[in-house]
Amino acid sequence: MENEVLKAIKNRRSTRKYKEKQISEEELQALLDAGIQAPSANNSQSWHFTVIQNRDMINFISDKSKEVMRESDNKSIVNVGKSAGNIFYNAPTLIILSGKKEVQSSLVDCSAAIENMLIAGESIGLGTVWVGFVRSFFTLTEEVKKLKLPDGYEPFYAVSVGYKEDDGVFGPSKRNREVINYIR
Ligand SMILES: Cc1cc2nc3c(=O)[nH]c(=O)nc-3n(C[C@H](O)[C@H](O)[C@H](O)COP(=O)(O)O)c2cc1C
Incomplete structure (x- = not known):
């Protein structure tokens, strides 16, 4: 079967090279709305979205993340920390997803919102x-205050957003089909 939604799901790949040009406000709002439309346990909608479109702030978060990664016990994390690149691949927009601490399912709720945004992004060419x-x-409690999160929320993940310069530099991602069993 094929339709627009299935096409967007199949064609979406992580983008790791972006154009400098900022996305439009309409595109940003479409993504945020797609996130907000995600399912959540008990309809708790336990997410919060922080949109960062300030180059200095995005670079600051990347630099600080890498500083912490350089202290890791894991060699591959240390290597990312030492690499020259920006962990957000210089995307012009960053959306940070934070979840309500008091809601047990908030990490899952936020993950559903993120996936909606990734698919929506693909569907509108982002x-x-x-x-x-x-x-x-x-992990840097003092620095996280700069995100100005509402009280009672903790940050989980970020999504880089922009116009694609190139698809994933990691190459096309093969899918293992041997992950299904049927009882019928
Ligand atoms: C929880 C989670 C964390 C991820 N973190 C990163 C990351 O820090 N950097 C990155 O380049 N990709 C990250 N990814 C993207 C995955 O590497 C990517 O989805 C996977 O390799 C499959 O490729 P595709 O998205 O192109 O299908 C993350 C994905 C998930 C679900």
């Missing part, structure tokens, strides 16, 4: 990548 490396930054 590149996105889900960024977990930013979790290093979130």
Whole structure:
């Protein structure tokens, strides 16, 4: 079967090279709305979205994340920390997803919102990548205050957003089909 939604799901790949040009406000709002439309346990809608479109702030978060990564016990994380690149791949927009601490399912709710945004992004021609490396930054309690989160929320992940310069530099991502069993 094929339709527009299935096409967007199949064609979406992580984008790791972006054009400098900022996305339009209409595109940004479409992404945020797609996130907000995600399912959540008990309809708790336990997410909060922080939109950062300030180059200095995006670079600051990347630099601080890498500083923390360089202290890791894991060699591959240390290597990312030492690399020259920006962990958000210089995307012009960053959306940080934070969850309500008192809601047990908030990480899952936020993940559903993120996936909606990634698929919506593909459907309107935007590149996105889900960024977990930013979790290093979130360990820096004092620095996290700069995100101006509402009280009672904790940051989980970031999504880089922009126009695609190139698809994932990691190359096309093969899918393992041997992950299904049927009882019928
Ligand atoms: C929880 C999570 C964290 C991720 N963190 C990063 C990250 O920090 N940097 C990155 O380049 N990609 C990150 N990714 C993207 C994955 O590497 C990517 O989705 C995977 O390799 C499959 O490729 P595709 O998205 O192109 O299909 C993350 C994905 C998930 C779900």
